[in-house]
Amino acid sequence: MELERVSEHAWAHVSPAYRFCDANSGFVAAAPGVVVDTQSDLAHARALRDAIAAVRPDPPGYVVNTHEDLDHVFGNQVFEGAEVVGHRSLPERLPKAASPIRMRKTLEYTRNKLARLALRIWAPGALAAVDQLAGDYDFTGVELVKPTRLVDDHLTLELDGLALELTHVGPAHQEGDLLVHLPAEEVLFAGDVVFKDATPIGWRGTFADWRRALDVIEAKAPARIVPGHGPVCGLDGVADTRAYIDHVEGAARPLFDAGVPALEAAKRIPLERFADWHCPARLYANVQRAYRGFRGDPPDAAWDFLDLFNGMHKLARARELPVEY
């Protein structure tokens, strides 16, 4: 793993892949050193730690988690001695959104022959999703390390001569979405509020909430943005994420009003220029999210993940899209 230099003190690890759990990380190389997000499993986290040590040998003083999804927090334990920083909601949200025990049990369950047979018949999309994860990651040994330094709306970490500003903008993609901004160098780590060249997906709040978070990034006017997934970009990444959300929500509205079920709607909505993005079948999840908003569901309403994965799978098959999550 190598880091990409983004500015004098900011570095990014850009994941070469774009599927679930292929998250980016960042590093701010001003004392005491700040890691932004810690990857999905211990092997990836250790590779990140080694890449960071090549930039700055002292162990980092802080880990910032941009939100509570597992691909951003499962490597926290590898950065021993670092103070973990996150939004105030994270200690309560982490065990629900990112349980290593649940992930290990899920992967173990799908190794059972009878379970695989049943899933192949009743939930082929969920089986494909778990198989993808099992092929990419190994959650053995992961222990949840929760933040101890909590951010309400805003917190500034004073580094050696540099201010690192953390701003809560959730719920947009998740409850605890934090922007990590290095204003002196015009660099912003956006977490999963921004996806670049990959279809966005989010779990908490509404699309209107997400747009407000994008507004906050635009107001900060960073020159370079490290998205949660996809290559380093500028404000074009914010515009792309917004354009996708606007497109899906706008196209879904008349279909919702006409009583068209979400899967059928996802089959009809044109993908336009977004067809080339990775994981286009996430369109089903985004139609579901739009429908939740139209119905006025609570922003923290639980997701039916079985339905979600099966729906994406059916959509991919129906529209001849890649089966990737």
Ligand SMILES: [Zn+2]
């Ligand atoms: Zn992510």
